[in-house]
Amino acid sequence: RTGQRVDAAIGIGPPALDGSVLSRSRDGADRALRVLLAHGGARRVATAEEVHVDALMLDLADLAAARGDVATGPVARLLDYDARHQSQLVRTLSCWLDAFGDVAAASAAAYVHPNTFRYRLRRVAEVGEINLDDPGERFAAMLQLRLHPAHHCA
Structure with missing residues (x-):
C-alpha cells in the first residue's frame, strides 16, 4: 500500500511453526534483506529461499574479506x-x-x-x-x- 512513497525492502524467512525455529526464521529474513540491500534495491521483497545462493555468495565474500583473501x-x-x-x-x-x-x-x-x-x-x-x-x-x-x-x- 505504500506504493512509491516508501523505499522499503522486506526479507521473509522460512515459516516458524513453533518457537524452537523462530531464530532460524529470523536469520533467513535477515539474510534475504541483506541480499536485497546489497543488490541496490532492484527488488523490494524476497524470501530466504529465493535468494539463497546470493546469500551464500555474500557469506563467502565476508569470509574471504575476513581472511584477507585476494585473487589468485x-x-x-x-x-x-x-x-x-x-x-x-x-x-x-x-x-x-x-x-x-x-x-x-x-x-x-x-x-x-x-x-x-x-x-x-x-x-x-x-x-x-x-x-x-x-x-x-x-x-x-x-x-x-x-x-x-x-x-x-x-
Missing part, C-alpha cells in the same frame, strides 16, 4: 596485466563468462566489436594462462570475479 591464479595474472597495461582483459573474461561463452552477447555487453572481443579473449587465455574449455577453471575464475564485484561485466 589466472584472475590475479589478468588483474596485474590490466593494471600495468590499462587493458580490459578481466572485464572481457567476466563478460564472456556472464554470457555463457556467447561472443556476440559478450561483445555487446562489453561495447566492443565481436572481432575485437575474440582477440581479447585469446589474450585472456594467453596472459591468464587459463584453459577456457575447462569447466573447473571457468568456475574458479567466475567465483573469484563474483567475490570482487568491481570486476563484473555490467
Whole structure:
C-alpha cells in the first residue's frame, strides 16, 4: 500500500511453526534483506529461499574479506596485466563468462566489436594462462570475479 512513497525492502524467512525455529526464521529474513540491500534495491521483497545462493555468495565474500583473501591464479595474472597495461582483459573474461561463452552477447555487453572481443579473449587465455574449455577453471575464475564485484561485466 505504500506504493512509491516508501523505499522499503522486506526479507521473509522460512515459516516458524513453533518457537524452537523462530531464530532460524529470523536469520533467513535477515539474510534475504541483506541480499536485497546489497543488490541496490532492484527488488523490494524476497524470501530466504529465493535468494539463497546470493546469500551464500555474500557469506563467502565476508569470509574471504575476513581472511584477507585476494585473487589468485589466472584472475590475479589478468588483474596485474590490466593494471600495468590499462587493458580490459578481466572485464572481457567476466563478460564472456556472464554470457555463457556467447561472443556476440559478450561483445555487446562489453561495447566492443565481436572481432575485437575474440582477440581479447585469446589474450585472456594467453596472459591468464587459463584453459577456457575447462569447466573447473571457468568456475574458479567466475567465483573469484563474483567475490570482487568491481570486476563484473555490467
